Amino acid sequence: xxxxxxxxxxxxxxxxxxxxxxxxxxxxxxxxxxxxxxxxxxxxxxxxxxxxxxxxxxxxxxxxxxxxxxxxxxxxxxxxxxxxxxxxxxxxxxxxxxxxxxxxxxxxxxxxxxxxxxxxxxxxxxxxxxxxxxxxxxxxxxxxxxxxxxxxxxxxxxxxxxxxxxxxxxxxxxxxxxxxxxxxxxxxxxxxxxxxxxxxxxxxxxxxxxxxxxxxxxxxxxxxxxxxxxxxxxxxxxxxxxxxxxxxxxxxxxxxxxxxxxxxxxx
Numbered sequence: 001x002x003x004x005x006x007x008x009x010x011x012x013x014x015x016x017x018x019x020x021x022x023x024x025x026x027x028x029x030x031x032x033x034x035x036x037x038x039x040x041x042x043x044x045x046x047x048x049x050x051x052x053x054x055x056x057x058x059x060x061x062x063x064x065x066x067x068x069x070x071x072x073x074x075x076x077x078x079x080x081x082x083x084x085x086x087x088x089x090x091x092x093x094x095x096x097x098x099x100x101x102x103x104x105x106x107x108x109x110x111x112x113x114x115x116x117x118x119x120x121x122x123x124x125x126x127x128x129x130x131x132x133x134x135x136x137x138x139x140x141x142x143x144x145x146x147x148x149x150x151x152x153x154x155x156x157x158x159x160x161x162x163x164x165x166x167x168x169x170x171x172x173x174x175x176x177x178x179x180x181x182x183x184x185x186x187x188x189x190x191x192x193x194x195x196x197x198x199x200x201x202x203x204x205x206x207x208x209x210x211x212x213x214x215x216x217x218x219x220x221x222x223x224x225x226x227x228x229x230x231x232x233x234x235x236x237x238x239x240x241x242x243x244x245x246x247x248x249x250x251x252x253x254x255x256x257x258x259x260x261x262x263x264x265x266x267x
Contacts, residue, residue, distance in 0.1 A: 003262055004209040006032060007064070007196060007222065008255060010043040010053060011125065011178055012215035013232050016251055019125055021056055025252040028259045029057045037263070038203060040064060042192045044148070044178035044218055046126045047072050047079075048110050062202075066107065067176050067218055068195035069147035069186050081198060083190045084145040085173070092169045093149050093185060094138045102151045102161065108133075108144040120152040148186050155180040176218035184218065193221040213258055214239060215251075230258045 006029075008014045014021060029039050039057060041050050042064040050063045054074040062071045062080060071081040085093075090106075097104040103120040106113040112132040114121050121132060135141035153161055161183050162175055174186045192212075200210060212219070212226035215235040223229030223242050231243035232254030240246050245261065247254030 002209065003037065003211050003228070004205045005038040005040065005061075005200065005203070005211070006259070007040050007042040007192075007210065007212045007226070009178075009192075009214035009216070009219050010041055010045055010050065012234060012251065013213055013219070014041070014053070014252055014255055019128075021053060022252050025256055026056055028256055029059075032259065032263060033057070033059055038205065040199065042068075042196060042212065042214075042219075042222060044176070044184055046107060046110055046112075046130055049126050049129045050074075052129060062199055064192055064195040064199065066147040067174075067178075067184055067186050067190065068192045069190050071195055071199060081195070082145075082147060083187045084147055085149060085185065085187050089169055089172045089187075090143070090146060090149065093165070093173075096165065096168045097151065098139065100164070102153060104138065105150045105152070106138070106143065106146045107148050108146055113143065113146070123152070124150075148184055150185070151183040152181055153183065158183055178216050178218050180216075191221050192218065193225045196222055196225065211258070211262055213255060228262065230262075232258075 033039050038061045039059045040061040043050050044067045047065045047070055050065045051074045054063055062073050064071055069083045070079050072079040115138055116134055117132055172188050174188050174190050176184045208227040210226045211228040212222040213230040214223055215232050220239050220242055229243045231240045231246040232250055233247050234250035247257040249257050
């Protein structure tokens with residue numbers, strides 16, 4: 001089967017530690033696009049951040065952002081698909097964080113929304129590319145629809161937060177993580193995989209013709225779903241165990257290795 005679509009996670013996968021894409025990786029991706037392969041990004045990042053990297057690559061494919069909650073082409077003003085956290089669940093998470101003291105971050109209209117900007121806000125790489133709105137108190141603020149909510153905590157505490165959230169909010173949330181210190185919450189049924197299925201249906205690309213590449217737990221479902229699930233060398237062990245192919249090299253150089261293996265070194 002000829003591979004028709006390559007879906008790439010950003011942080012920890014396509015991006016280097018300094019959040020750049022090396023020129024040799026950009027060149028490979030541009031050549032893939034030139035020969036007719038659809039290259040998309042499948043990321044927990046906000047759309048404005050994903051767009052910056054899509055511009056570098058030159059892809060016109062719809063981008064999967066906010067862990068699958070928003071699908072949008074980089075040249076379009078409006079998304080072609082959105083999935084927002086239900087208002088009742090948003091309010092339940094806000095109450096949970098008020099009660100427990102956890103830092104909470106929301107997203108609205110491609111803005112970061114916080115009660116007050118603190119050190120947890122500053123570690124979000126999206127802050128480089130988008131404005132941050134401080135609302136003082138989530139409980140009284142007029143909040144718009146949000147595709148994703150996010151808690152920042154110590155990695156050792158993440159399983160405990162998952163447990164408490166499920167006890168407090170129930171099964172109405174999809175909880176994922178793109179970093180070991182994050183708890184990312186989307187509407188139930190929302191994921192990178194659900195967005196990829198939607199995208200492939202639109203493009204009439206069969207699952208068997210899809211290669212997905214990632215590094216962390218929010219990538220595992222798409223790695224399992226794809227015709228070929230690939231892991232970069234720095235991926236977590238649970239993802240490597242599910243992958244069909246694991247690169248030796250980390251991050252972007254691992255992506256290069258995957259492209260060379262499945263599309264040929266002449267790309």
